[in-house]
Amino acid sequence: MMGAPAFGAGQARLCVPCLLGLEGPIAAELRRLGFSGVAAENGRVYFDGGRTEIAKANLCLRMGERVMIELGRFVSRSFETLFEGVKALEWEALLPKNAAFPVKGHCLSSQLMSVPDCQRIVKKAIAERMKQVSGVNWCPENGPVYQVRFFLLKDLVSLCVDTSGAPLYKRGYRLRQTAAPLRETLAAGLVNVSGYRGRDAFADPFCGSGTIPIEAALTAKNRAPGLHRRFACMDWPGFGPQLWEALREEAESREFHGDYRIFASDIDPEAVAIAQENAIRAGVEDVITFSVADACAFAPPEDSGLIVTNPPYGQRLSDRKEAEALYAAFGKTWRSLTGWQLYLLSGHTEFERCFGLPAQKKRKLYNGMLKCDLFMYPGDRDRI
Template identity: 55%
Template sequence: MFEFVVPCLFGLEGPCAEELRRMGLGDVRAENGRVRFTGDMSACARANIRLRTGERVLLRLGGFEAKTFDALFEGVKALPLGDFIPRDGQFPVKGYCLDSALHSVPDCQRIIKKASAVKLGQTYRTQWLSETGPLYQLQFSIVRDRAEIFLDTTGAPLFKRGYRPGHVAAPLRETLAAALVGLARYRGRDALWDPFCGSGTIPIEAALIAHNRAPGLDRPFAAQHWPIAADKIWADAKDEARSLEYPGPYHIFASDIDPKAMALARENARRAGVEVDITFSVSDARTASAPWDKGAIVCNPPYGERMMERQEAQALYRDMGRTLGRLEGWKQYIISSEPDFERFYGAPATKRRKLYNGMILCYLNMYY
């Protein structure tokens, strides 16, 4: 049994923990910006393949107090690195320090690298580690003088699903899009509409959720090449995920004022294998009529910071409130960085939730 840590965007700890629990994983605990669980390497494969809202799955090698470089060195040297990293494994180091006496990330990286090399050299009775084999990315966090050392089992982050090589100017991260769909409680019943779909992230994630299709079926993971996680573990986890899929059809609608964005969204949906589930159209959200009799609108209209001047965005929110906001039978879930969104939209939200789109503080304004 190992302990795993899944870093996630701030605000997504709850949805991420819920996903892990629904997968049947043990001892799930959410904390600031990350979620822990315990399990074996099959649990690790399951989480990597099926997680929608987490960024990666880290295997925890150990934790200890580290107020000095000596303590950091000795703490790392005491870890059972040879149980995981083979003689030729590559072991680069990255991480972060927060509120700690050790605050220089490059210095900590150097110390951890050196301690790991000494330990592996002792384990394999060699002074020469070629680092020509598979990747064992070491990650560290030093928070309030407590160091934790991890191995990254994921590789390229989990939001890289593989369907979105092309995106518009301000795309939503796939993990956040999946969380919005989850917070809207969309499971494939009724309809879902994104009237500002850009590269199509929200409708595509909605279709994957409706089908219960695991987002990681077609991508590689770092730990697939590790001796402790045999190929069969990954093949079994993929078979299990496929056996849980639902066939559809679903009523998902994606529109955008920009024909180029529309074409890109369609292309991305084709790559994700969900083009048949989504009806695409070019339309202005300020005048568009509802594509179905009831459902949920889930969208991220332009924010002032990145795509339009703030005032233009505020005028757009006003227009949205007069059209989308008055549609009968449609719940609305609108993410925006505008703190006064409700005032411009013309109605107080039923509930608001703080979320981060990358580094931007946003609010999910929920009307239901």
Template identity: 45%
Template sequence: MQKVNLIATSTFGLEAVVADEVKKLGYEVKVDNGKVEFTTDLSAIAKTNLWLRTSDRIRLKIGEFKVTTFEELFEKTKSLPWADWIPKNGQFPVEGKSVKSKLFSVPDVQAITKKAIVESLKKTYKVEWFEENGPIFKVEVALLKDIATLTIDTSGPGLHKRGYRDWIGAAPLKETMAAALIQITKWNPDLPLIDPFCGSGTIPIEAALIGQNIAPGMNREFVSESWPIIPRDIWRQARAETHDLAQYDRPLEILGSDIDGEILKVAKRNAYEAGVDEQIHFQRMDVRQIMSEQKYGAIICNPPYGERLSDRREVEQLYIDMGRVFTKLDTWSYYILTSYEKFETLFGKPATKKRKLYNGNLKVDYYQYFGPRPRKKKNSDGESNHV
């Protein structure tokens, strides 16, 4: 089968998480800022789009080269094998970006790249005009320090578009980020999980999908499904595998709570659309009421940040109260995402570990407080379970 070079794009700070996911699918990776690269066959286009929870999108790498003039950009782009991918009726819009490069005019970079692709396709298809009314092959030309990387997007809408969240709250957390927060914790689905600021339900829903091994892309479509070069059997088999590997009967103990009753209605609707509504208990509750009779578990949350000065005093008191409540669950682990730089001081306890991330364009820290490891005992089948 044809070999392809793929790029799983990543939010800055999550490259290692994305790389771990790609490796678990069986591919060897090369990690760079904002991306994870790997070489494989056509089937990986379907598999990675369906299964990757934390990547932003999957790009097909067509070529990469150094360029300092527009003439070089034109000639080197023209020499790439565009006709191997783009059919005669294919649509191929071009978007671009330029960082610290001599070719800094993005509109010119886009226009010249488009012209070069047209000339390349003319040579193959022996025509002077392309109607562009067929499948979509969105091209990106990315210039970084005079290195041009040309790719075609295989995903369509970003991979955070799972298909379940038509309803969102005022400050939604992307599904890919929510999945990353959970995966960083190494949460075990045998343990309870609580999100006391669940909003529209993204963290609990992503936890349920992870807990039951449900592929995040199972219920959506991808632009590359219409590409002639990818046999339909590849997509058919990849989608069949998502159903075979899902563990729909696996019981989970997930609580999503929020003080806002209206947003909880949205969360329940989203959980229903994701097919995990029976795995999550949503409850209207103030974070100060959080408690559990379970000895071990995890709290994962994205509380208010207090970015507006008018909210600052209220958020500071909230963090103080969180510290008092969470530390009562002294055998639990808890994980808090916030941009508030003095969070640990207000919370009353230094984090075991802190990780710098970006929530959208906002720099945030992920404060991780590790509880003791749950004891394990063997069941009658000889398997280990957490207790």
């Protein structure tokens, strides 16, 4: 058995699942927030903490998908070992007697591959444990919700309880969106990888619903992205309003109030209107200049800066051809600029050929299930 099996002393092993490719930036973000025991794995990043760290991570993390408490992990190749392993964990240290504990999970490359069967067994084992330690013969489950999540990968099962509820990419500002929007956590990841911290000019000429420029503005202002939303653990005992008030105040006191230059444009006037509404809802409209414009006629607003963007990929064949022509035209425009670095996310396998220039660096990132590359081009053409 591995991991921190209890929450009794108010300390636990915490786990942040994430989009593949963002583990490194999230580990750095957790360290910057002052957390200890940070360790990255494929698709998840761990750290140590108790209630304060859980609340702070939910409020402040930009790139992680959720914050979970890992109750334990162990190898399991049969329903019997799954049942016994789950029952051996100290659920009662975290769950109150009346807790509701729905179970969800995933199985990948393991002997146990039936999600519904594993779900049923995990549920039954937790119920058995709770009944045994409470000396009752049924669990009322009429209290706060503790969503249990199991992940079975190569026969290693990890048992977690989700503290976030709605995933962290649901910041609450994007009520309307255009087609193919990026998750807010991925947009924040692109901004992070580009190195933008508020000093340079920043542009997204294919802004769609505005996710990238809004996340750039939140980063520049050092604004905690979860300030105005709810988290599942707010309903749990020990996670009362004072805890959140203090952390919100602390986060707000760390905000910056600089003069940021962020430019967002799209060829579709409706997209620009949506992006503008979203920026207002996010409270960052004061630092973003919006316009309707063709990216292939991009007129640099300053001598130098960063372009971080996500043009259409063209999923269908006819759209693919259109996307290829667009990459060629945008490539020509970009080559005529000097001083602007480019970070472009695309899932199109022939992007560099169409763009007309090999990237200086590439980073594999997943947009949900879609494998993409972040193509990076330096501002100074001589370096290519």
